[in-house]
Amino acid sequence: MNSETKVVGLMLAAGRASRFGADKRRARLADGRTLLEASLANTAAAFDELLLVLRDGDTVDDLRLPPQVRMLHTPLAERGLGASLAAGAEALSTSPALAMAVLLGDMPWIGRQTCLQLIAEAGPERIVQPHYDGCPGHPVLFGRAFWPALRALDGDEGARAVIRQHADHYQAVQVDDPGVLLDVDHPADLDWHAAPTTPSTCRPTRS
Template sequence: MPTVPALILAAGFGNRFGSDKRRATLADGRTLLAASLARAQAVFDQVHLVLRPEDDPAALGLPPDCSIILCEDAGQGMGHSLAAGARVLAAGEGEAIAVLLGDMPWIAESSLRALIAKAAPCRIVFPVHHDERGHPVLFGRDFWSELQTLTGDEGARRVLRAHASAWVAVGVDDPGVLRDVDSPEALEQ
C-alpha cells in the first residue's frame, strides 16, 4: 500500500452550525472532531489535525498524543489551513496526502482503504457515491507544492480544476463520503 498521511482540516469556524461544531457531542459521547479523528486513525498510519492557535485540544475531546498543526491565519479560509498542513507534511514521507474534513466521521474504513490503494504521486484520488464527488481527496506528491500556496476559502478547488487529467474517481457504496455536519440537525440524521 502507498504511504499516505492524513490531514484533517479542523481550523474553521463552522458559522453555519451556530456554535463550535467540533465540540458537538455524538450519541456515543465523543465530540464530532474526536470521532472524525478516530475514524482516520483506524486506517491511516499518520494522522495530523490542523487547528487554530487558540484551540484547546482537550476541550475538543482530543487525545493528548494527537499530532496538531497550528494555522495562524485559519480565519482567512480553508485554503490557508490546507496550505499550513501541506507545508508541514511536505518535509515527510508519502506518495499522497489524504485531506479529510473534521466534520465527517461517518466515512467507512473500507472507502478510505480503497482510496489509499489508488494513491500515487501523479494522481488526485476521490470517492464518488451515486455520481457525486465526496471526501476525502488524496493529492499525490506532485501536487503538494501547489497545495502549499493555497489561500482564501476555496480549499483545493483551484488545484483540482487545474489537474482534471490526474483525477481518479473511486466508486464507493458509502453515503458517509458525502455526509458532513453543517447544522445541529445533521447530527441527528
C-alpha cells in the same frame, strides 16, 4: 514521519462554524462522542500519520484525540479553508509519503474501509476522490506532485482549482459509503448518524 507511510492524513478543523452557531467540534453525537472525535476515529484507524490543523489558541485536551494525531495551530486559519490547507501541506512537505489525504473535521461517517480503498489507489501523480451515487466526496488524496500547488492555496476556496487544473491525473473511485458525502453544518445534521442518506443533489466539494 514513518518512512513506510504511503499516505499521510491532513484533517482540517480550524473553521469558525458560523452556520452551526457554536464550536461544532465539541457537539455530541448520539453515542456520546464529540463530532471531531468521531471524525478522527475511522480515519485514524486507516492512516498511520495524521495531522490535525487548528486555529491559534485552540485547546483540544478534552477531545480524546487518537495517539498518532499531531496538531498544528496556525494563525492562517483566519483567512479560510484554503489557507488552513496550505499551512497543513507546508507542515507535511518533508514527509516521505506518496500522497496526502485531505480530510474534514465535520465528517464523522466516513468508513475505515473506504479510506483503505482510496489509499490503495493513491500514487505520487494521482488525485484520488471517492464518488457515491454519482457525487464526489471526501477525503481527496493528492499525490506529492501536487503538494506545491496545495501549499500555494490561500483564502477560502480550497483545492477545487487544483483538481480542475490537473484533470488528466484525476481518478474517481466508486465507493459504497454515503459517509463520504455527509458533513455537519447545522445542529440538526447531527441526527444523520441514525440513518445516513445521500443528499438530493451533489454539493461542491470543499477541499
